[in-house]
Amino acid sequence: MKGALAACRGVVVAYGEGEATVRALDGIDLTIDEPDSVALLGRSGSGKTTLLHVLGGLVEPTGGTVEWQGRPLATLDAAARGALRAHGIAYVFQGGNLLPHFTAFENVAFAAHVSAADADPALAPAALLALVGLAAKLDHLPAELSGGEAQRVAIARALAQRPQLLLCDEPTGHLDSDTGERVLELLEALQREFGFALVVATHDADVAARLGRAVQLHDGRVLAAEVAA
Ligand SMILES: Nc1ncnc2c1ncn2[C@@H]1O[C@H](COP(=O)(O)OP(=O)(O)OP(=O)(O)O)[C@@H](O)[C@H]1O
């Protein structure tokens, strides 16, 4: 174990004011090590997506601190935070969130361009798409892909950033259980190959059981002690 990659300390995210305040996160303490593989479990509205957003620096907490490699994110300037989102942290959004007018190849190439990832041929867009089993679908638009294929493009796109931390929001949520299982196997194989830390928000206890740790959220709090799978 190389040490803490990301950490939340007493993180609160509150929306609204006065009586109407919703605490999406209500005092979260969580450390993501390198390498690590963590499932975020919990009912709809328990705070899983908010926690991913906070870890990724997309949402600033109302209270507490989020650290990246021991440094509070709030102390990073905008350029440093942008660089972190470009290289350090990648997202796989629920349903893929691909650019609809770009092909599979272009979606991945665009991410590689934005993150200015170096020219490692193993991480070239076509190589990444081959890695996720889509060598024959480079020219397909998202509308011409199945749900599982689109999810795999989204994974290839995230890998094009060469992330140290990969955040996945319900990566198997829209998929049948066999396809979901294959997406998860793929994530695990890629994690072995590339060594990123993996955090997966999921409703699915079977998904969570396969990952190294499970963190159960309830009303924005960590409910259960972390259980080794
Ligand atoms: N931008 C926002 N403004 C106001 N309330 C919000 C906002 N984002 C999230 N919330 C609220 O915060 C709580 C946590 O939401 P979050 O999206 O993190 O839940 P979740 O666990 O990801 O749920 P799901 O399983 O349905 O995706 C919910 O009560 C939600 O309504």
Ligand SMILES: [Mg+2]
């Ligand atoms: Mg969510």
